[in-house]
Amino acid sequence: MTTFSSVDALIDALRAAGYFADRRLATAVFLALKLERPLLLEGEPGVGKTELAKALSVVLQRQLLRLQCYDGLEQREALYEWNYAAQLLHMRAAQAHLEAGPGDAVAQVEREVYQDRYLIRRPLLQALQAPAPGAVLLIDEVDRADEPFEAFLLEYLGEYQVSIPEIGTVRAAVKPVTILTSNRTRELNDAVKRRCLYHWLDYPERDRELAIISAQVPQAPEALAQQVADVVTRLRSLPFSNAFQRAPGIAESVEWAKALVALDTLVLDPEVMTDTAGIMFKQREDVAALTTAMAESVLQPPQADA
Numbered sequence: 001m002t003t004f005s006s007v008d009a010l011i012d013a014l015r016a017a018g019y020f021a022d023r024r025l026a027t028a029v030f031l032a033l034k035l036e037r038p039l040l041l042e043g044e045p046g047v048g049k050t051e052l053a054k055a056l057s058v059v060l061q062r063q064l065l066r067l068q069c070y071d072g073l074e075q076r077e078a079l080y081e082w083n084y085a086a087q088l089l090h091m092r093a094a095q096a097h098l099e100a101g102p103g104d105a106v107a108q109v110e111r112e113v114y115q116d117r118y119l120i121r122r123p124l125l126q127a128l129q130a131p132a133p134g135a136v137l138l139i140d141e142v143d144r145a146d147e148p149f150e151a152f153l154l155e156y157l158g159e160y161q162v163s164i165p166e167i168g169t170v171r172a173a174v175k176p177v178t179i180l181t182s183n184r185t186r187e188l189n190d191a192v193k194r195r196c197l198y199h200w201l202d203y204p205e206r207d208r209e210l211a212i213i214s215a216q217v218p219q220a221p222e223a224l225a226q227q228v229a230d231v232v233t234r235l236r237s238l239p240f241s242n243a244f245q246r247a248p249g250i251a252e253s254v255e256w257a258k259a260l261v262a263l264d265t266l267v268l269d270p271e272v273m274t275d276t277a278g279i280m281f282k283q284r285e286d287v288a289a290l291t292t293a294m295a296e297s298v299l300q301p302p303q304a305d306a
């Protein structure tokens with residue numbers, strides 16, 4: 001497996017893959033790799049949780065396996081299921097043989113339907129069985145799944161193994177690098193947290209936001225990219241319960257920079273801000289809340305306190 005001699009080496013590798021990590025995040029990732037522990041990333045939507053797992057699979061040169069969680073997600077979509085249709089065909093083909101054959105032929109056919117070729121592997125099992133150098137397993141938005149599903153994950157998270165009744169215990173050949181993300185729509189089970197290293201991922205500070213915008217929208221003039229980073233950072237620092245319902249994420253600031261370039265904008269003004277509010281905000285009330293007066297105030301450079 002690709003290893004990193006230091007946190008700085010990891011920061012550089014991630015940057016080369018297009019991901020800008022601050023030191024605290026990189027330290028958490030570095031430790032998760034060194035200690036071979038799953039890493040739980042919590043944070044607001046759009047702060048770069050999913051993207052980190054993608055970037056990590058690139059720098060580690062491991063395949064990315066992704067399990068998107070949702071309400072009602074079941075084990076058979078996460079781990080494995082049997083190819084029922086193929087099993088039925090197998091039984092039918094064996095039927096003639098059964099009718100003629102000895103008594104124990106029935107048991108034989110029953111065993112045969114649990115052969116490897118009738119097993120459909122889902123991301124967790126794929127991750128455990130991935131050949132060297134192993135996989136990166138992203139268990140995305142685990143807060144959307146329900147509590148029984150979290151309980152089901154415990155064996156995997158604690159021991160990198162799962163128990164399958166018909167097969168036995170499947171243990172990881174190479175421990176998958178495992179990233180869990182949560183948008184914190186609900187509190188996760190303590191048992192899950194205990195098995196993971198934890199990192200709260202915040203919005204980037206202004207300079208990192210600027211670096212991301214400049215990297216992803218190289219056609220944006222430097223002055224414009226700076227303005228976008230300033231405005232987005234200020235919008236996020238407003239007391240949101242009063243002003244907006246949901247702050248713009250990094251994807252929104254990148255989109256906004258692209259839109260401004262498409263409109264040939266060189267310098268932000270309140271009018272272009274309100275005209276393009278739908279790119280930064282995805283809630284009707286928030287779009288309406290970005291009034292000209294509000295736009296004017298966030299465009300002002302912050303006043304130095306006297």
Ligand SMILES: Nc1ncnc2c1ncn2[C@@H]1O[C@H](COP(=O)(O)OP(=O)(O)O)[C@@H](O)[C@H]1O
Pocket residue numbers: 018019020021043044045046047048049050051052181212249250251254
């Ligand atoms: N640190 C970062 N470096 C580069 N791009 C980033 C970073 N964080 C977020 N992004 C960009 O923002 C987008 C949204 O991030 P994403 O990982 O989907 O957020 P989350 O999973 O936290 O909701 C990504 O597609 C990526 O383009």
Ligand SMILES: [Mg+2]
Pocket residue numbers: 046049050051140181
């Ligand atoms: Mg995500």
